[in-house]
Amino acid sequence: MSILVDKNTRVIVQGITGRDGSFHAEKMREYGTNVVGGVTPGKGGETVSGLPVFGSVNEAVEATGANTSVMFVPARFAKQALLEAADSALKLVVCVTEGIPTLDVLEAYDLMRSNGIRLVGPNSPGIATAGVCKVGIMPAQLFIPGPVGVMSRSGTLTYEIVASLTAAGLGQTTCVGIGGDPIIGTRYLDLLPMFENDPETDVVVMVGEIGGQDEIVAAKYLLENMSKRMVAFIAGLTAPPGKRMGHAGALVEGEDETAASKIAKLESLGVPVARLISEIPKLVAQVA
Amino acid sequence: MKIHEYQAKQLFDKFGIATTLGSVASTPEETVSAAQSMGLPVVLKAQVHTGGRGKAGGVKVVSSIDELKEAARTILGLTIKDFPVKKLLVAPAVKIRTEAYLGLLIDRGASKVTFIGCAEGGVEIEQTAKQSPEKIIRLELTVARLKALTEIDCLDFARKLLPGAGQADDAAKIMVAMARMFLELDCSLIEINPLVIDESGRLLALDAKVLFDDNALFRHPDNVALSDPESQDPDEVTAKENRLTFVRLNGEIGCMVNGAGLAMTTMDTIKYFGGSPANFLDAGGSSDPAKSIAGMKLILSDPRVKVIFINIFGGITRCDDVARGLLAAREQFDIPVPIVIRLVGTNEKAARAMIAGNGMILADTLEDGARMAVEVGNRA
Numbered sequence: 088m089s090i091l092v093d094k095n096t097r098v099i100v101q102g103i104t105g106r107d108g109s110f111h112a113e114k115m116r117e118y119g120t121n122v123v124g125g126v127t128p129g130k131g132g133e134t135v136s137g138l139p140v141f142g143s144v145n146e147a148v149e150a151t152g153a154n155t156s157v158m159f160v161p162a163r164f165a166k167q168a169l170l171e172a173a174d175s176a177l178k179l180v181v182c183v184t185e186g187i188p189t190l191d192v193l194e195a196y197d198l199m200r201s202n203g204i205r206l207v208g209p210n211s212p213g214i215a216t217a218g219v220c221k222v223g224i225m226p227a228q229l230f231i232p233g234p235v236g237v238m239s240r241s242g243t244l245t246y247e248i249v250a251s252l253t254a255a256g257l258g259q260t261t262c263v264g265i266g267g268d269p270i271i272g273t274r275y276l277d278l279l280p281m282f283e284n285d286p287e288t289d290v291v292v293m294v295g296e297i298g299g300q301d302e303i304v305a306a307k308y309l310l311e312n313m314s315k316r317m318v319a320f321i322a323g324l325t326a327p328p329g330k331r332m333g334h335a336g337a338l339v340e341g342e343d344e345t346a347a348s349k350i351a352k353l354e355s356l357g358v359p360v361a362r363l364i365s366e367i368p369k370l371v372a373q374v375a
Numbered sequence: 376m377k378i379h380e381y382q383a384k385q386l387f388d389k390f391g392i393a394t395t396l397g398s399v400a401s402t403p404e405e406t407v408s409a410a411q412s413m414g415l416p417v418v419l420k421a422q423v424h425t426g427g428r429g430k431a432g433g434v435k436v437v438s439s440i441d442e443l444k445e446a447a448r449t450i451l452g453l454t455i456k457d458f459p460v461k462k463l464l465v466a467p468a469v470k471i472r473t474e475a476y477l478g479l480l481i482d483r484g485a486s487k488v489t490f491i492g493c494a495e496g497g498v499e500i501e502q503t504a505k506q507s508p509e510k511i512i513r514l515e516l517t518v519a520r521l522k523a524l525t526e527i528d529c530l531d532f533a534r535k536l537l538p539g540a541g542q543a544d545d546a547a548k549i550m551v552a553m554a555r556m557f558l559e560l561d562c563s564l565i566e567i568n569p570l571v572i573d574e575s576g577r578l579l580a581l582d583a584k585v586l587f588d589d590n591a592l593f594r595h596p597d598n599v600a601l602s603d604p605e606s607q608d609p610d611e612v613t614a615k616e617n618r619l620t621f622v623r624l625n626g627e628i629g630c631m632v633n634g635a636g637l638a639m640t641t642m643d644t645i646k647y648f649g650g651s652p653a654n655f656l657d658a659g660g661s662s663d664p665a666k667s668i669a670g671m672k673l674i675l676s677d678p679r680v681k682v683i684f685i686n687i688f689g690g691i692t693r694c695d696d697v698a699r700g701l702l703a704a705r706e707q708f709d710i711p712v713p714i715v716i717r718l719v720g721t722n723e724k725a726a727r728a729m730i731a732g733n734g735m736i737l738a739d740t741l742e743d744g745a746r747m748a749v750e751v752g753n754r755a
Contacts, residue, residue: 163593188591189481194518226690241636243688269483299483322639325646333620333635333657341501
């Protein structure tokens, strides 16, 4: 079992004729993902590594029965691509593109919300269900199947943490990169009920950072509504206030948004917080 | 992207938001001619990209030319939170009857564009929100509603913002103008604090704070033109030109990492083992060796750096490209401090082979690397 993506996921790649799109389409297929085609406006009828390219999302969905899109379209063209996905029969849109104007994201996200389409990202490394499929750019060889659900705002930090879990023999169900932007389609809070309902997930690892309040909101939800336990990691203890630490969303704008404040609040809510990555597998083993 | 108050007020004026436009001066003499043309009393305000100007002595009302010259000299000599004051806004002093807070921003909690208001202005809105949340007025809008916003939609909010005053219609007009400006310029914040009613009953934006969405600058050359290079950290500008993200800190261990979350974690781990990071440097997800060279130059421009810790978790980033960049950097310029390096992931074997015998200290894990960097730094 898993959340969001599994063997029934049929993926189209928006921006498949680009360098990143074509490369990762191939990597996803190698891992077992059912990639059924791609979309690039103006290039309908071409093929990329044997996959059909369509000129629009709707044509692609109609021809392939795709239910999921993964987006590599460059930021300045992403608005149209997102709006197109929002006005389709897709169920899930995973947006890898980084640096999309916030108002463009909001506008498309509003439309997806009202059309019942789930957006993951933007600025997301994607989603991987261990041993089954991956949608996005995560290095799949890091994952082994097991009982840990992972949700994170980062890319490489997530890989580091998954590698430490795998090295300790703690496999994963699904790992979701929710993205490092301030406006994202799927947040920790949205994923928690999915992990709660997934019979194979026993523990959730939440990888957070400075900025916003989402980690705290998630911990409160977990405490009140869930039977499963969570372990957290928060990056940015050494980040100075008022400075954007790479991610558009990683910015301390108030005292509540510092790593120290988040760690203190999570611990007061009973969520164990690792100070070093190597502590995460130990804490997971303790709460499991 | 930040702009100065005087620039924000010029934009307000263009969008029909009544404000004390004033004029900008960079010498005491220029403030005198500005004040003479608008008439005393005037207010002098330091134009720096930071808050808390008032508390730092960067804002002063003056009513004589002597007082003006003196105050201008003093404020132009100030440095407010690391920002030297190079420009002053000279604006007519306003007699205030009431003041309120009005802002329009992207609310990440609600995923909406949101008007925030408070009938008490001139205060720290974050403090008010925490201590007396009942005093905060909110109007949450989707982008579609923001585009379609009319004065009638704003009236209830405006009446709460200016209770008992007859200016609610004017406030609603300002809100519609703010909405238009927010959308047309791709803002991430428009803040009027305070929004005042003056003695004659006019509604005025007495201060103006505007932030532009960095991600949208590609379609707004006019916004980019408002950027003040003098008020930005030159290192951060250099980093941006090389598609790196760099933030200078006060420590001794230079860091180069791929990915923002991992870069923060690397700094935190250094601190955990008793060291102090000199910088945040996210070299990003690409494999361009030129980035490693630019990154090394930035780190080494700080004489306090005693050791460099390079931590790469290769995914899209190829470890051998990073190694190639480092070796090229050593050819181009002297690297006078030891390097601790940890490379895992894509092409790590090739990278380790390239590095071997070059005097760099190889670490197997992030934590080992951080510990070694701290030790090496302590010995230096």
